[in-house]
Amino acid sequence: MLESELVNIAAHLPEMAKRQPDTRAIIFPKQNRSLSFSELNTLSDRIARGLIANGICRGVRTVLMVTPSPEFFALTFALFKVGAVPVLIDPGLGIKNLKQCFSEAQPHAFIGIPKAHLARLIFGWGKETIRTCITVGSRLFWEGTTLKRIIDEHTDASPFVPAPTSSEDVAAILFTSGSTGVPKGAVYSHGNFAAQVQALKQVYGIEPGEIDLPTFPLFALFAPALGMTAVIPEMDFTRPGSVDPRKIIGAIQKYGVTTMFGSPALINRVGRYGVKHQVKLPTLRRAISAGAPVSAAVLERFTSLLNPGVQVFTPYGATEALPVCSIGSTEILETTRKITDAGGGVCVGRPVEGIRLEIIQISDDPICCWHESLRVPTGKIGEIVVQGEQVTKGYYNRPESDHLSKIADPETGSFFHRMGDLGGRDEEGRIWFCGRKSHRVETESGPFYTIPCEAVFNTHPAVFRTALVGVGAPGEVKPVLCVELEKDVKADPEQVRVELLALAQDHIHTKSIDTILFHPAFPVDIRHNAKIFREKLSVWAAARLK
Numbered sequence: 001m002l003e004s005e006l007v008n009i010a011a012h013l014p015e016m017a018k019r020q021p022d023t024r025a026i027i028f029p030k031q032n033r034s035l036s037f038s039e040l041n042t043l044s045d046r047i048a049r050g051l052i053a054n055g056i057c058r059g060v061r062t063v064l065m066v067t068p069s070p071e072f073f074a075l076t077f078a079l080f081k082v083g084a085v086p087v088l089i090d091p092g093l094g095i096k097n098l099k100q101c102f103s104e105a106q107p108h109a110f111i112g113i114p115k116a117h118l119a120r121l122i123f124g125w126g127k128e129t130i131r132t133c134i135t136v137g138s139r140l141f142w143e144g145t146t147l148k149r150i151i152d153e154h155t156d157a158s159p160f161v162p163a164p165t166s167s168e169d170v171a172a173i174l175f176t177s178g179s180t181g182v183p184k185g186a187v188y189s190h191g192n193f194a195a196q197v198q199a200l201k202q203v204y205g206i207e208p209g210e211i212d213l214p215t216f217p218l219f220a221l222f223a224p225a226l227g228m229t230a231v232i233p234e235m236d237f238t239r240p241g242s243v244d245p246r247k248i249i250g251a252i253q254k255y256g257v258t259t260m261f262g263s264p265a266l267i268n269r270v271g272r273y274g275v276k277h278q279v280k281l282p283t284l285r286r287a288i289s290a291g292a293p294v295s296a297a298v299l300e301r302f303t304s305l306l307n308p309g310v311q312v313f314t315p316y317g318a319t320e321a322l323p324v325c326s327i328g329s330t331e332i333l334e335t336t337r338k339i340t341d342a343g344g345g346v347c348v349g350r351p352v353e354g355i356r357l358e359i360i361q362i363s364d365d366p367i368c369c370w371h372e373s374l375r376v377p378t379g380k381i382g383e384i385v386v387q388g389e390q391v392t393k394g395y396y397n398r399p400e401s402d403h404l405s406k407i408a409d410p411e412t413g414s415f416f417h418r419m420g421d422l423g424g425r426d427e428e429g430r431i432w433f434c435g436r437k438s439h440r441v442e443t444e445s446g447p448f449y450t451i452p453c454e455a456v457f458n459t460h461p462a463v464f465r466t467a468l469v470g471v472g473a474p475g476e477v478k479p480v481l482c483v484e485l486e487k488d489v490k491a492d493p494e495q496v497r498v499e500l501l502a503l504a505q506d507h508i509h510t511k512s513i514d515t516i517l518f519h520p521a522f523p524v525d526i527r528h529n530a531k532i533f534r535e536k537l538s539v540w541a542a543a544r545l546k
Contacts, residue, residue, distance in 0.1 A: 006164050006165065006166060007165060007166060007167040007169075007190040007191055007194050008080060008081070008083070008162040008163060008164075008165045008190055009080050009171055009190050009193040009194060009197075009225070010044075010077050010080035010081045010162050011162055012197070012224055012225035013025075013037070013040065013041050013044065013077050013224050013225075014041050014159065014162075016037045016041075016208075016224050016227060017037045017038045017040075017041035017042075019037075019208075019227075020037055020208070020209075020227075021036060021037055021038035022036050022037075022038065023036060023037055023209075023229065024036055024037075024229045025037040025039075025040045025073075025223070025224055025229060025230065026040065026070065026073055026220070026223075026229070026230045026231075026232060027229065027230070027231045027232065027255060028069065028070065028232050029231065029232075029233070029234055029251055029254070029255075030232075030234045031069070031070075033070060035070055035073075035074075037224065040070075040073065040074060040077070040224070041077075042157065043070070043074040043151070044073075044074045044075075044077040044078040044081060044160075045078075045081070045156075045159065045160035046150075046151055046154045046155065046156070047074055047075060047078035047147070047150060047151060047154075048078040048081040048082050048160045049154040049156060049160060050150030050151065050153065050154045051078055051079065051082050051084065051150070052082055053150075053153075053154070054132055054134065054145060054150070055109070055131070055132050056079070056082065056084050056108075056109050056132055056134075057082050057083065057084060057163075058082060058083030058084065058163050058165075059083065059084070059085065059170075060084045060085065060108045060109055060132075061084075061085045061087050061105060061106065061107045061108050061109070061173065062079055062084050062085065062086055062087060062107060062108065062109040062110070062111060063087045063089065063102070063105070063107045063109070063110045063111070063112070063125075063126065063130075064076065064079070064086050064087065064088060064111050064112070065089070065091060065110070065111070065112035065113065065116035066111065066112060066113055066116075066136050067113060067237075068217045068220070068232050068237060069136075069232075071136050071147055072136075072217070073220070073221070075111060075136070075147070076221055077221075077224075080162070080171065080172075081160055081162045081163065082162075082163055083162075083163030083165050083169070084109075085170050085171065085172060085173060086172045086173070087105045087107050087172070087173045087175075087185070088172060088173070088174050088175065088218065089101045089102075089105075089175045089183070090175065090177065090183075090238070090526055090527055091116070091119075091238070092238040092526035092527075093175070093177075093178055093183055093526060095123055097178055097182065097183050098123070098125060099123060099124070099125060100182060100183070101175050101183055101185065102125040102126040104185060104396060104397040104398065105126075105173055105175075105185055105396060105397070106126075106128075106129045106397070107126050107129055107130055108129060108130065108131055108132065109130065109131070109132040109133070109134070110125075110126060110130045110132070110133050110134075111133075111134040111135075111136065111147075112134075112135070112136065113135070113136050113137050114135060114137045114138060114139070114140060117133065117135055117139075117140075117142050118140075121142060132144065133145075134146065134147055134150065135147065165190050166190070166191075167189060167190055167191030167194065168189055168190075168191060169189060169190055170187055170188070170189060171188045171189055171190040171192070171193055172188045172193075173185040173186070173187055173188070173396050174186050174188055174218070174319055175319075176318075176319045176320070177319070177525045177526065177527040177528070177531065178525075181438070184395045184398055184401055185395055185396035185397070185398070186319045186320045186392045186395060186396075187392055187393060187394055187395065187396050188392055189392075189393070191389060192389070192390055192391070192392055194389075195354070195388070195389035195390040196222070196322060196323075196390045197222060197225045197226065199323055199352050199353070199354065199390055200222060200226065200323065201226055202352075202353060203313075203315070203323060203326050203352050203353075204259075204286055204288065204313060204326075206226050206227075206228065206259060207227070208226070208227025208228070209227060209228075210226075210227070210228045210229070210258040210259055210285070211228065211229050211231060211255055211256055211257045211258050211259070211283075212226075212228040212229065212230045212231065212257070212258070212259045212260070212261075213230075213231050213233060213248070213251055213252060213255075213257045213259070213260040213261070214230055214232070214260075214261050215233055215235060215237070215240055215243070215248070215260070215261060215262045215263070215266055216237070216240075216261060216262075216263070216527070216528075217232075217237055219261050220232060228259065229255075231251050231255045231257060233247060233248055233251050234247045234251075235247065235248070238526055238527075239529060240262065240263045240265050240266040240528060240529050241263070241265030241266065241268075241269060241524070241529030241530070242269075242529075243266050243269055243270070245269055245270040245272075245273035245274070246273070248260075248262075248266070248270050249270065249273070249274065249279055249281070252281050252283065252284065253281070253283075256283045257281075257283055257284060258283055258284060258285045258286075259284070259285060259286055259287075259288070260284065260287050260288070261287075261288045261289070261290075262287065262288075262289055263289065263290070263291045263292070263527075263528035263529060263530050264289055264291060264292050264293070264294040264295075264298060264528065264530040265524070265528060265529040265530045266289075266529075267287065267289045267294065267298055267302050267312065268298045268301075268302075270302065271298060271301035271302035271304075271305065272301060274301070274302070274304075274305040275301050275304060275305070279305055280305055280306075281305045281306055282306075282307050284306055284307075284310060285310060286310065286311060286312075286313060287302065287306070287310075287311075287312045287313070288312070288313050288314075288315060289312055289313070289314050290314060290315050290316070290317065290322075290528075291525075291527065291528030291530050291531065292528060292530035292531045292532075293314075293346040293433065293451065294312070294314050295458065295465075296332055296333060296337040296340065296341075299312050299314075299329040299332055299333060300329075300333060302329075303329050303333070309330075311328035311329045311330055312328070312329040313326055313327070313328050313329070314326070314327055314328075314329075314332075314348065314349075315348075316348035316349065316431070316433065318419060318420075319392075320391065320392045320405075320417055320419075321386050321388070321390060321391040321392065321417050321419070322390065323352050323355075323390070324348075324351060324352065324355055324357065324386050324388075324419070325348045325349045325350060325351050325352060325355075325357070325431050326348075326349045326350075326352055327347055327348055327349025327350075327430075328349075331347075331349075332347065336430075339432075340455050341455055341456070341458075341459050342455075342456070342507065343452040343453065343455055343456050343507050343509055343510065344432060344452060344455075345381075345423060345424065345432035345433055345434040345449075345451055345452050345455075346432065346433045346434075346451055346455070347430050347431070347432050347433075348423075348430075348431050348432070348433050349430060349431065350429050350430055350431065351386075351431065354388050354389055354390075355386055355387070355388040355390075355391075356386065356387040356388060357384065357385070357386050357387075357425075357431065358374070358375055358384075358385050358386075358416065359375065359376050359380070359381075359382040359383070359384060359385075359423065359424055359425055360374040360375055360376060360382050360383050360385055361374055361376055361382055361383070362381075362382055362383050362422065362437065362440075363383070364437070366403050366404050367407045367418075368407070368408060369407065369408050369409075369410065370407050370408065370409040370410070370411070370416055376424075378424075378425050378426065378427060379424060379425075379426065379427070380424055381422055381423065381424045381434050381449060382422065382423070382424065383418060383419070383420075383421070383422060383437055384418075384419040384421045384422070384423050384431070384433075385407060385416040385417065385418050385419065386416065386417050386419060387409065387412070387414055387415065387416050387417070391415075391417045392417070393406075393415070394406065404418070405417060405418045405420070406418070420436060420437050420438065421433060421434075421435070421436055421437065422434040422435055422436070422437050422440065422449055433451060434449040434450070434451050434452055435449050435450035435451040435452075436450070436534075439468075439469075439534050441468060441469065441470035441477060441479045442470070442477060443470070443477050443478070443479060444475065444476075444477075445512065448468060448470075448479045448509070448513075449509075450467070450468045450534070452509060453468045453479075453481075453509060453510050453513065454466045454467065454468055454481075456503055456504065456506075456507050456510050457481060457483070457500050457503060457504070457510075459503070460496065460499060460500060460503065461486075461489065462485055462486055462489045462491035462496050463483060463484075463485060463486065463496070463500075464484045464485060464486045464487070465484050465522065465532070466481055466482065466483050466484070467481075467482045467522060467532045467534050467537050468480070468481055468482075468513070468534075469482060469534050469537050469538040469541050470538060471515075471538060471541050471542045471545055472542075478515065479512065479513050479515070480513075480515045480516075480517060480538075480541045480545070481500070481513055481515065481516045481517070482517050482518075482519050482522070482537045482540075482541060483496070483500070483516060483517065483518050483519065484518075484519050484520070484521060484522050485518065493518050496518075497516050497518075500516055501514065501516065515545070517541055517544055517545075519537065519540070522537065523536045523537070
């Protein structure tokens with residue numbers, strides 16, 4: 001292997017430890033603790049030696065279930081340094097899904113807090129394959145050692161040499177949120193991570209020395225690679241939609257945060273509080289929100305807290321490919337909002353540099369090989385497929401999912417990933433998102449696309465959000481609009497129904513939607529609290545209409 005081919009995503013940390021050793025790498029306001037780049041690097045080096053001594057080395061799949069803490073970050077970098085493969089699974093996916101994730105990942109090692117170890121034993125997660133256990137905290141009756149003991153036993157202060165991994169070597173397995181089916185383990189290479197870091201730096205102009213507030217723990221791992229200090233906020237990371245906005249705002253103001261990432265649900269909650277209490281966040285240079293479409297109203301509220309010209313960016317992508325596109329709040333509020341409100345879809349911007357994006361004919365069948373005839377004309381809705389260095393090659397132990405989601409490209413020797421999303425490209429090269437392919441409602445009169453239809457009804461001031469679902473047997477499917485009203489707006493549901501039906505008549509693509517059901521609180525994904533579980537709403541709607 002040539003030296004130029006060596007890539008290890010953890011290599012950014014020792015580099016930052018050399019450049020700015022005393023700069024704080026991570027800050028934990030809740031614990032009143034911080035670690036400098038030098039301290040984080042040294043701690044992860046000691047842990048790396050301990051991992052190897054305990055059999056966790058190159059290629060060993062290791063489930064990591066540790067709450068955001070200094071230990072979580074040091075462990076993650078240590079795993080990358082030794083060339084192990086961290087397996088990251090959201091604990092909130094549910095017992096059934098978690099057991100399935102463990103079964104597919106076939107982990108050899110498990111590192112977790114005591115509560116995670118108890119759950120592992122009670123539910124039998126990974127009992128067939130896990131051979132090494134490390135507890136972060138007090139170990140009770142289960143096997144293995146503790147992280148404290150590993151750190152205490154490995155005091156060598158000399159630099160640890162990261163494993164000589166290549167860009168093609170597996171770096172991690174990241175499970176999807178399962179918002180449109182069962183969670184799947186996307187296989188990340190070190191090259192994928194490196195491409196993501198480069199894309200984020202280039203698209204958003206992030207500079208070393210900035211202060212980051214990542215409200216999604218995994219994104220905090222990018223901070224050292226980008227030369228940023230990460231402030232880990234006080235919050236329940238599985239419930240971003242219920243965050244205490246005062247703690248987010250307080251952290252931004254206390255530490256002079258320049259960049260923040262938040263799900264649409266979190267941005268919405270903080271924005272509402274900020275507007276109500278006339279909060280200003282002058283240190284922020286940018287905010288980034290992803291995980292689901294962000295409404296113009298939410299963007300408008302949050303940008304009012306920022307300095308003039310500072311934007312909220314909404315990158316488009318998925319666990320399997322991120323970022324794919326990006327757009328700023330200025331273009332949305334000044335230009336694309338009107339088209340969205342009229343049912344034209346949500347503009348997600350233009351593809352980032354290095355991403356090739358195509359719109360192809362809608363199909364639920366596998367597509368083995370790319371050919372030009374798959375492409376649809378500009379302006380027509382189709383399925384979004386992407387190719388690029390930050391696009392993962394496949395899922396772990398899911399050949400059927402790979403067959404459905406990948407298209408070989410003989411011309412480039414690469415492949416396209418099928419995003420599972422519908423959208424179109426306009427004459428200016430912008431991409432318009434129109435919803436998940438699996439969520440389209442196929443009726444006798446033709447398909448209904450969720451985002452263009454819902455946007456029409458979302459303009460009503462009493463409506464928080466809507467979800468279009470299909471009810472009925474194949475060939476007899478009826479479009480049904482589920483509506484969640486704003487909590488702080490007093491409105492008569494029957495009057496709102498009349499007004500929504502009138503709105504439907506104003507647009508050709510919503511004229512035949514005549515069934516409206518009010519739901520108290522939509523079921524949403526655990527990761528961002530923003531992706532709507534339309535499959536669950538469809539079952540609920542069918543029961544209501546019997």
